[in-house]
Amino acid sequence: MSAEDASLQFPLHVSTEDEEFVIEKDGDDVTSPHGPQFDDQGFLSNEDQIGGVRLKRRRRCGQCGPCQVKENCNKCHYCVRKDVLKQTCVYRKCVYLRSKPKPYSRQPKEVIPLSQRPLVNSPPTDVPRPTSQQVTSLFPDNNGLAKTLMPNNTVSSPPLPFPFGLPSGPTTQTESKFKPPTSVAPDLFGSMCEHKGSNPTLSLSGPMNNHQSPLIPSLTNNSLTSPISDFSSTFPRPSIHVPLPHSIRESPLMHYPGYGRAMVNEARPDIQSPCMYSPPSLRPPLPSSVSPMNMSPFDRNPVGGYLDRPPNGPTYLPNSPDLYRPFTSIPSASPGYPYSTQSRFSHNAAVYPSAPSLPGYSGLGMHPSLHPSAMPSSGPHYGAFQTPSFTSNQSIGCPKNGQCPPASQTLDTQLMQERYGSTPNSKDNVSSKDKAKESKNDSTTDEVELAEQARNVFNLAERRRRSSSSSDCFDYSSRKDRYKLPPIPAATLFCANMPWDMFNVYNWSRRPASVLSDDTSHASVTSSDFECDIIGIDDLQINAMIRSDGCNSIAIEFDDRASETSGMSTKSGNTGSSQNSENECSTLVKKVYIQGSVHLKQDLGEEGIIQLELPGNKVTLEEAYLDSELASYSCDVDELLNFIRKEPELICFD
């Protein structure tokens, strides 16, 4: 790679709602060796542009996913015709260069001293910078750089931006100045806390923190779902609906948390599966009560914590590298295709042949901002990237609303195959819509209505938000263009048949959540087929049930039965977990505490994916039991059963 790889770290292009700024490192001046200063379009923003004449080309940002790709695919149109077209590989095309350059008449922008700049790091209105508000994973990659699924199905990890083990909290000047997105996600935990305060319910029984209860190796789930009616009938309670606005969505920014960190192209150690980690600064806003003292992320694994489970975990768990992957961040493509405008990357069968072979979407938050057909039909599959933007007023909400094109089942399937070596039953996929419809029809009217209400709550808010914000956007894609956007792979696909399906926290004893979907409508409906168990977050002293309608919103509901819960909890708490199950139901397993962390993933369809990670010791499984079907998901059933048998807290019904 050449000069292009010595990509930009500075200046940063920061914009607020109303202003755009160019950020340079303190001490930098316009003639510093860090290079020229660019404005939001990457144009020189210093005296070189005084007079409104752009003199310099933009350069690749070096931080986006495509910029992390170091090799040409040699398959795409531009690669094939490189000599003539002289364009960069479609998989390497910087996200920020995909927007149409502004005309030369552009006026220069003010260069603001770093110390005076707002911390809000949002994209310029006319450039598809990832926004700080586009978040899917609460646990993004540690290095904050997007990764790309390479043709060989490996993840092309971008250079590590800062040393592993970087102490949390303010460290360097740079670190403190370039805070990660301040708006990361709805403060689910904060909501819990709030709710706790106003509606205190006692915790689940048992010593949640003493680890006396059986530990189950980390659980991961991919579907927090429940039929609403079922759930509601369980116990009346206040419901906190957490609409998932732009905050919880695919967020490239979460993968580039530090526009401002000197993170580009630095050497990185060769680490194993640097996927399940997150930068300290980007962890979800867990209240201290939720984050156990021993949850230092850097204790968790060599790369900053948050492994699904320890790398040397129990053997009965699938010994798959996938276990140490993060949940795939599913791009949210359609709703706000940020790119441009000149449709430089719009659908062009010549440039992007063979639509059915969409290459692997990036497992790390981006996927090509290219029409699926842009990708080469065979061979390497790069996951290039896109930056979702939510200024578009294109389809809001899930395909159920009839506003979004469905994700491509074909592509999803292929992606599954490519990424995980397993593929959902294609028939299932093909018929998923029908099944979804059936499922929906089977649902009670109340269920449907409630689910729709939940979605509508979000949709309304989101429409408002988007409509208010879209006006100041520059040249976003036309409606026509937007409909050219690549489909969104349904999140469930990425989880289907994944190792973590073995432990679907919320669906134990129920069918695994490995329901494949070729569109989010199916995901949504499918979600409603599931039933949630209760999770207990001990420090919050609440029982909370997290439910998603599978599309646009997540509801966190808290057990309102204070007295009942109190009694139960008190009983269990006093007696310890060892006494509370046998008397209740012969089929119950005692409260099970989870070793490691619990990953919760919910496909929100067009809105992206929400991923939560909870400390395992804060999550209990109640009335969970492992049936043969579920056990079959283990790669080593015998070992798993042995584990259960050995655990006095677990009851094994042979």
Add this chain to the structure above:
DNA sequence: GCTAACGTTCGC
């Protein structure tokens, strides 16, 4: 509006 082509810029 869209793309192919290519002049040009840029970093090395």
Add this chain to the structure above:
DNA sequence: GCGAACGTTAGC
């Protein structure tokens, strides 16, 4: 000087 690829525009 060279490779890479950005930006422009003619042509459709």
